[in-house]
Amino acid sequence: MALMVAAIAAHVGWILALRASGLEPHDAPVLRVALIYGPGLITAGAALLVARRTGLFTPDELGLRMPAWAMRRGRVGAGMLLLAIFLAGMLIDIAVPLLTMTANGMSYEEILAHLRRFEYWYTFGRLEPPPPAWAIGLEAVTSILAPLSEEVPYRALLVPATLSVLSRSSAALVSGAVFFLVHWLAFGGAPHPAYFVHGWAFAWVFMVAGLPGSIAAHAGVCFGVLALATFAGWS
Numbered sequence: 001m002a003l004m005v006a007a008i009a010a011h012v013g014w015i016l017a018l019r020a021s022g023l024e025p026h027d028a029p030v031l032r033v034a035l036i037y038g039p040g041l042i043t044a045g046a047a048l049l050v051a052r053r054t055g056l057f058t059p060d061e062l063g064l065r066m067p068a069w070a071m072r073r074g075r076v077g078a079g080m081l082l083l084a085i086f087l088a089g090m091l092i093d094i095a096v097p098l099l100t101m102t103a104n105g106m107s108y109e110e111i112l113a114h115l116r117r118f119e120y121w122y123t124f125g126r127l128e129p130p131p132p133a134w135a136i137g138l139e140a141v142t143s144i145l146a147p148l149s150e151e152v153p154y155r156a157l158l159v160p161a162t163l164s165v166l167s168r169s170s171a172a173l174v175s176g177a178v179f180f181l182v183h184w185l186a187f188g189g190a191p192h193p194a195y196f197v198h199g200w201a202f203a204w205v206f207m208v209a210g211l212p213g214s215i216a217a218h219a220g221v222c223f224g225v226l227a228l229a230t231f232a233g234w235s
Contacts, residue, residue, distance in 0.1 A: 003050060
């Protein structure tokens with residue numbers, strides 16, 4: 001439990017310190033990505049190393065081993081499973097907002113304006129549309145770095161720690177709540193329920209398919225947002 005708290009505190013503390021310092025380089029996107037996600041990757045790697053070397057968690061508890069059912073067809077089968085999880089996360093994150101807006105009677109122009117106001121701004125910030133290729137590529141890299149830095153503290157450490165005192169469904173709810181609070185209060189995102197739903201869903205994927213599965217699901221969602229933002233920027 002102490003390792004989990006320390007890993008989350010280090011991750012949140014760095015993001016809060018960076019934002020409070022006013023040194024976040026909004027006009028230097030590559031440096032900004034390095035400053036936001038670099039320390040998180042180091043913290044996540046260090047936490048996994050400490051967890052394994054000290055025996056605080058087993059590889060299975062950390063989700064480092066794919067479950068036996070996922071390995072029945074060997075590495076190729078496991079790879080196909082991860083690809084399917086990634087694609088499912090991406091397609092769901094694309095389809096749900098579009099279907100919701102369509103069901104609410106929004107026109108194509110209204111949907112496009114909404115995507116530019118939220119998904120585009122969230123992804124590309126101050127860049128005027130259409131986004132250049134380098135910005136899309138950088139955001140694709142970010143869509144991989146974010147899951148790698150966040151799935152360790154909020155799934156690989158948080159879920160097994162809570163499972164020692166809570167049920168699987170309750171552990172998923174805790175993971176969702178913490179994920180929501182971190183993105184709202186630390187990262188400065190809007191208090192959108194999607195953060196909770198994503199954290200809850202990633203926790204269930206973690207418990208079923210391990211850490212590679214939750215990373216794949218998280219990356220899929222990030223790429224779904226990127227796809228919507230790119231579409232809005234180029235339309």
